[in-house]
Amino acid sequence: MPPLPDAAAVADLLARATDGDRAALARLLSWVERGGDGAREVARAAFPKAGGAHTVGITGAPGAGKSTLTNALCGQVRAAGEQVAVLAIDPSSPFTGGAILGDRVRMGDHTLDEGVFIRSMATRGHLGGLSLATPEAARVLDAVGYRWVVVETVGVGQVEVDIAGAADTTVVVVNPGWGDAVQANKAGLMEIADLFVINKADRVGTAETRRDLESMLALGAGHGTEGWQPPAIVETVATTGDGVADLWAAVQEHRDRSVASGERDRRRSDRARTELREVVEAWVREQAAAKCAGDAWDGAVAQVLNGTADPWAAAAALLRDQD
Amino acid sequence: MPPLPDAAAVADLLARATDGDRAALARLLSWVERGGDGAREVARAAFPKAGGAHTVGITGAPGAGKSTLTNALCGQVRAAGEQVAVLAIDPSSPFTGGAILGDRVRMGDHTLDEGVFIRSMATRGHLGGLSLATPEAARVLDAVGYRWVVVETVGVGQVEVDIAGAADTTVVVVNPGWGDAVQANKAGLMEIADLFVINKADRVGTAETRRDLESMLALGAGHGTEGWQPPAIVETVATTGDGVADLWAAVQEHRDRSVASGERDRRRSDRARTELREVVEAWVREQAAAKCAGDAWDGAVAQVLNGTADPWAAAAALLRDQD
Numbered sequence: 001m002p003p004l005p006d007a008a009a010v011a012d013l014l015a016r017a018t019d020g021d022r023a024a025l026a027r028l029l030s031w032v033e034r035g036g037d038g039a040r041e042v043a044r045a046a047f048p049k050a051g052g053a054h055t056v057g058i059t060g061a062p063g064a065g066k067s068t069l070t071n072a073l074c075g076q077v078r079a080a081g082e083q084v085a086v087l088a089i090d091p092s093s094p095f096t097g098g099a100i101l102g103d104r105v106r107m108g109d110h111t112l113d114e115g116v117f118i119r120s121m122a123t124r125g126h127l128g129g130l131s132l133a134t135p136e137a138a139r140v141l142d143a144v145g146y147r148w149v150v151v152e153t154v155g156v157g158q159v160e161v162d163i164a165g166a167a168d169t170t171v172v173v174v175n176p177g178w179g180d181a182v183q184a185n186k187a188g189l190m191e192i193a194d195l196f197v198i199n200k201a202d203r204v205g206t207a208e209t210r211r212d213l214e215s216m217l218a219l220g221a222g223h224g225t226e227g228w229q230p231p232a233i234v235e236t237v238a239t240t241g242d243g244v245a246d247l248w249a250a251v252q253e254h255r256d257r258s259v260a261s262g263e264r265d266r267r268r269s270d271r272a273r274t275e276l277r278e279v280v281e282a283w284v285r286e287q288a289a290a291k292c293a294g295d296a297w298d299g300a301v302a303q304v305l306n307g308t309a310d311p312w313a314a315a316a317a318l319l320r321d322q323d
Numbered sequence: 324m325p326p327l328p329d330a331a332a333v334a335d336l337l338a339r340a341t342d343g344d345r346a347a348l349a350r351l352l353s354w355v356e357r358g359g360d361g362a363r364e365v366a367r368a369a370f371p372k373a374g375g376a377h378t379v380g381i382t383g384a385p386g387a388g389k390s391t392l393t394n395a396l397c398g399q400v401r402a403a404g405e406q407v408a409v410l411a412i413d414p415s416s417p418f419t420g421g422a423i424l425g426d427r428v429r430m431g432d433h434t435l436d437e438g439v440f441i442r443s444m445a446t447r448g449h450l451g452g453l454s455l456a457t458p459e460a461a462r463v464l465d466a467v468g469y470r471w472v473v474v475e476t477v478g479v480g481q482v483e484v485d486i487a488g489a490a491d492t493t494v495v496v497v498n499p500g501w502g503d504a505v506q507a508n509k510a511g512l513m514e515i516a517d518l519f520v521i522n523k524a525d526r527v528g529t530a531e532t533r534r535d536l537e538s539m540l541a542l543g544a545g546h547g548t549e550g551w552q553p554p555a556i557v558e559t560v561a562t563t564g565d566g567v568a569d570l571w572a573a574v575q576e577h578r579d580r581s582v583a584s585g586e587r588d589r590r591r592s593d594r595a596r597t598e599l600r601e602v603v604e605a606w607v608r609e610q611a612a613a614k615c616a617g618d619a620w621d622g623a624v625a626q627v628l629n630g631t632a633d634p635w636a637a638a639a640a641l642l643r644d645q646d
Contacts, residue, residue, distance in 0.1 A: 040635045047633035272627045272634070279638040281611045288607035292600045304595045310370035311595070312363045315602040 004038050005031060010045045017144040022117060025144055029119055032137045043136050046143035053142035054255050057167030057192075059155035061183060064173040065199040068238040069247070070152050074116050076248035077148050084148040085117040085141040089130060089163060117146065132278050134163050135271070155189050165192030166271055168264050169254045171247070173197045174213070176205035181212035190216055193231050194254050197247055201235035210235075229257070291318055327361050328354060333368045340467040345440060348467055352442055355459045366459050369466035376465035377578050380490030380515075382478035384506060387496040388522040391561040392570070393475050397439050399571035400471050407471040408440040408464040412453060412486060440469065455601050457486050458594070478512050488515030489594055491587050492577045494570070496520045497536070499528035504535035513539055516554050517577050520570060524558035533558075552580075614641055 005013070010028070017025035028046075031038040058066050058073075070086055077084040121130070121137055134151060141149045151167055153160040164170055172193035174180045184190060198209050210233055217230050232250045236243035258264040291297065300318045303309035309317070328336070333351070340348035351369075354361040381389050381396075393409055400407040444453070444460055457474060464472045474490055476483040487493055495516035497503045507513060521532050533556055540553050555573045559566035581587040614620065623641045626632035632640065 043635050044633050048630065051630075269628055273624050276624055276627055276634050276637055277615045279634045280614055280641060281608070283635075283638055283642060284607050284611035284614075285604070288604045291603055291607075301596050301599055304599055305592055307371060307374075310367050311599050311602045312366050314599055315606055318603060319606060 004036075005041055007041060007045070010041045014045050014049070014140075014143065017140075020114065022114075025117065025140070026119070028140050028144075029121075029137050032133055032140060033122060035133065039133070039136060042140060046136075046140045049143035050139040051142065052145075053138070053147055053149045054169065055138055055142075055149045055151060055167040056251060057164035057170040058150060058152045058173065059161065059164035059170070059189065059192075060173030060197075060199075061175075061180070061187075062154055062156065064155075064175050065238045066152050066154075066173050069173060069197065069199055069236060069244070070150055072236075072238050072241055072244040073150065073248060073251075075241075076244055078113065078115050080248070082148055083115045083117075083146050084150060085146040086119065086150045086152060087134060087137055087141070088118065088120045089134060089151065089153040089160060117141065129159065131159055131163060132275070132282060135166065135275055155184070155187055158188075161188050161192065166274075168258065168267070169194050169251055171195045171197055171251070173199050174209060175200045176203045176209045181209050181216060185216050194258075195231050195247070195250050196233045198233065198235045199238050201243065202237045202240075206235060328364055330364060330368070333364050337368050337372070337463075337466065340463075343437065345437075348440065348463070349442070351463050351467075352444075352460050355456055355463060356445060358456065362456070362459060365463060369459075369463045372466035373462040374465065375468075376461070376470055376472045377492065378461055378465075378472045378474060378490040379574060380487035380493040381473060381475045381496065382484065382487035382493070382512065382515075383496030383520075383522075384498075384503070384510075385477055385479065387498055388561045389475050389477075389496050392496060392520065392522055392559060392567070393473055395559075395561050395564055395567040396473065396571060396574075398564075399567055401436065401438050403571075405471055406438045406440075406469050407473060408469040409442065409473045409475060410457065410460055410464070411441065411443045412457060412474065412476040412483060440464065452482065454482055454486060455598070455605060458489065458598055478507070478510055481511075484511050484515065489597075491581065491590065492517050492574055494518045494520055494574070496522050497532060498523045499526045499532045504532050504539060508539050513543060517581075518554050518570070518573050519556045521556065521558045522561050524566065525560045525563075529558060 010031075013024045013028050017028060028042050031042045033039075056073075058070055060066050067088070070088075074084050074086065119137070121134060138149045138151060151163060153164045155161055155164065155172065164172075170192045172184060172189045172195070174184050174196065176198060196213055198206055198213075213233055214230075232254070234243060234247045234250050236247055238244065255264075258267075296318055300309070300314040303314050303317075304311055333354075336347045336351050340351060351365050354365045356362075379396075381393055383389050390411070393411075397407050397409065442460070444457060461472045461474060474486060476487045478484055478487065478495070487495075493515045495507060495512045495518070497507050497519065499521060519536055521529055521536075536556055537553075555577070557566060557570045557573050559570055561567065578587070581590075619641055623632070623637040626640075627634055627637050
């Protein structure tokens, strides 16, 4: 692990990344993944430069075709003359060698395109986990100039669903077939969706899946409240590109609408609040870990073991002494 | 929720529970489940009186027959003239009405026996979760005089496996049939077992399951190290009582051996250390939650929103101000 970057080194990396140096950008993102002081230094530098990007979350069950769809969507963004960065969240483990390779292969269309930056994200020690590391990484991509940041997660597990739902526009991908929409509902995906994609829409069951989605939306929380607009439902075949232009149009439409209504700002405020709470918790957790070592800690353990203090009394003394 | 108990009220409840007042004991355990100051007061009072009980963890896959086996084991303990308390851990939710009823029905043999105390445990707000509430509850049962405390958990989920593994003697229940031992291995149950029970041993596959267990044990971590003794494997049919006397003998044998070798004390030291760490973490989490409210918190959120502080800087100021 390289030495911790100081403020000047981070500013230099950020300037180079803004000029298109992808290696510099990759190093910044590695610092974010590692967490700790390095991640904080990067967050500090990126924060004032960020805010211009629109983030798009893409989620759905494994095998729904999210990566192929993300790939195709990147093509649309590039055709519109804009730059796009993709964060592919790998929930499996800190060991993402395979995943990085897999994503590179699947997203092969854009590996030589300087206007597309693709990164498989993992947390290598970030105390806040993916739910803190992902917005920090997205902020770096935003700060260096990408106007579109796509965050792709598997819609399995609360952390991944929450991460996808924390985007400015959240796209939920389902497939035709009995029960897929119902599964999405169970996984909490109905609540976070700004847009639905029925991918693999050349298969049987597309019309039924659309009806399932529509009837679940009609029962949903937002229905009937003033100004509420149901999420659009787009049909695609990501492998052929069919419908991907519709998806791109729907994403832009949602962005324009949420900016105009103030909804995007409201959500960003909520997210800032959530992120600050998570940062406080991560920091306090770090302090707690620091208290569970050293002489005072050994003394507290000894007191519990010889029966002179119960665990709560020993902990209280430990926290009091070191405050 | 009744008012918080003071030290005198807790001492009174503890004295009554020690005299056999089951309602007083139930109230103490409710305080433990609720966490917070009430749980701390109970922990403080119970701690100096505890240490005499031997705890037995019983775990295994759902449907392995753990409750029936626990029930039958209680009969053995009673026949030996000793008192026993059972904590049935319900991992499902804070709403345990159904589970309590279910356990009462299944453990019907002992509902009128004053020498057996059965309690379904859940956490109703305990910050440390089941992994802190369970040892605290066991300590209360120990403090009021039960010499045997059985903790029954479903061996699914890391928390439940860890809780069962934190007993003085851990019993892992499997059933005959291809793959059951392999599943237990995957779930991390091989590592925590001091004793294996092949329950439903009147079914086909018992011999194969024993061989599977033995070969996995031969590959295990402890094998070959000096003084290591492989866990005993006991065959039972809990519904008829077959083999339950063997289980009781094996439990006593493990207790005697681990007391004589000092292994029980070593484990208790390790657990005290782990528990103290969890108490510190729970307390610090409580402090973090307290910092995410009030004027200073609103100010920090406002700074992030208007861009004058990044989340880490705002959190640092918040933590500094309130220390």
